Amino acid sequence: MNADLQSGLPFLKMHGLGNDFVVLDARESVVLDAREGVVLDARARALPLTPAMITGIAHRHFGVGFDQLAVISEGVGDAHLTFYNADGSTSAACGNATRCIARLLMDQTGKTALHLTTDRGDLAVRDAGDGLTAVNMGQPQLDWAEIPLARAMDTLELPIEGAPVATGMGNPHCTFFVDDLSAVDLPSFGAAHEHHPLFPQRTNVQLVQVIGADHLRMRVWERGVGVTLASGSSSCAVAVAAARRGLTGRSVRIDLDGGTLDVDWRDDGVWMTGPTMHVASGVLTHAFLESLR
CATH class of the missing domain: 3.10.310.10 (Diaminopimelate Epimerase; Chain A, domain 1)
Structure with a gap:
């Protein structure tokens, strides 16, 4: 040393x-x-x-x-x-x-x-x-090659069970919208999908439930880490994915295990605000x- x-x-x-x-x-x-x-x-x-x-x-x-x-x-x-x-x-x-x-x-x-x-x-x-x-956090990456994915495909609906959305925020994200977060075992689900062959650089995995108008509940598995109480880039990716799916507007409140973040997808990029x-x-x-x- x-x-x-x-x-x-x-x-x-x-x-x-x-x-x-x-x-x-x-x-x-x-x-x-x-x-x-x-x-x-x-x-x-x-x-x-x-x-x-x-x-x-x-x-x-x-x-x-x-x-x-x-x-x-x-x-x-x-x-x-x-x-x-x-x-x-x-x-x-x-x-x-x-x-x-x-x-x-x-x-x-x-x-x-x-x-x-x-x-x-x-x-x-x-x-x-x-x-x-x-x-x-900058503009989201929506093209398959920028995220990156293993081959050309529609990033709004991946050919994976659950039809997740792929988004790049400088790192890859795979977002699943579910009816009931409590029904999914995040540790096993996240570990399995982090290494999915469609993601050559591995991926962060989010489970998301729509709570109300422009209000989401999210749990996250981070690549190279595991289950985390919150993730900023994941929150940005989820806000983008929800807006692209028509589930919310472009400004949302996201409740995570550790607290709440506000995310606003504007013309100049995805803004994230929190403590x-x-x-x-x-x-x-x-x-x-x-x-x-």
């Missing part, structure tokens, strides 16, 4: 509706949390984020635990964000982590609007008031990091 990490590696624990994250800041000489006095300098850039390192930190008994790990680095805009799933794989998009980090950066800088970059592309973020943060929480600031010890080599 690089000598710069002898004193450990600072991190933040954050969540959006129970969709939880470990955040590492790889920008140079920045304060992670002025109130806690946690300063990073550039040590995160010395960290070899191998799959073993990521899965070790992700372990909820032997590590910290998270659905996704996010790294903040310097970018063209206010910052660049890189995301990793709990199994060590990468993800181009993570809406709730984006909102959490945006709230951190707005608190640090006093800004009420940010320009962030991700592997998904450029994302606009703004303070929505009342402690809420809104992010524009965030900074749970703790801590330090990954040198001994722990060494154990993951």
Whole structure:
């Protein structure tokens, strides 16, 4: 391990509706949390984020635990964000982590609007008031090749039992509309469909029930993670799928296991608004990091 990490590696624990994250800041000489006095300098850039390192930190008994790990680095805009799933794989998009980090950066800088970059592309973020943060997750990908799917087909009704909708939000999504969420065993259902051969990069899986006018109830299985209490990109994909099916308008409220998000599919992209929480600031010890080599 690089000598710069002898004193450990600072991190933040954050969540959006129970969709939880470990955040590492790889920008140079920045304060992670002025109130806690946690300063990073550039040590995160010395960290070899191998799959073993990521899965070790992700372990909820032997590590910290998270659905996704996010790294903040310097970018063209206010910052660049890189995301990793709990199994060590990468993800181009993570809406709730984006909102959490945006709230951190707005608190640090006093800004009420940010320009962030991700592997998904450029994302606009703004303070929505009342402690809420809104992010524009960009235009949905509706063509089979962009999602991507294994072959050309109608993405509004896939040739899978249940006729789900496929949507790309920088990562692939497979949305099933059902009459009764409680009648479906999400762990087994999600695990089976994550690896469906129509999705060469695997897929996030959503089960959705229409509750009322522009009101949905959703449960989600995230690829590389499993069942999660919430998912921002999944919520965006579900809102798009419901609007395309004619089940709702383009602005919806979505109830997840961890709380509620508002999603609005506008001309400039899919905006998602909800709360965030900074749970703790801590330090990954040198001994722990060494154990993951």
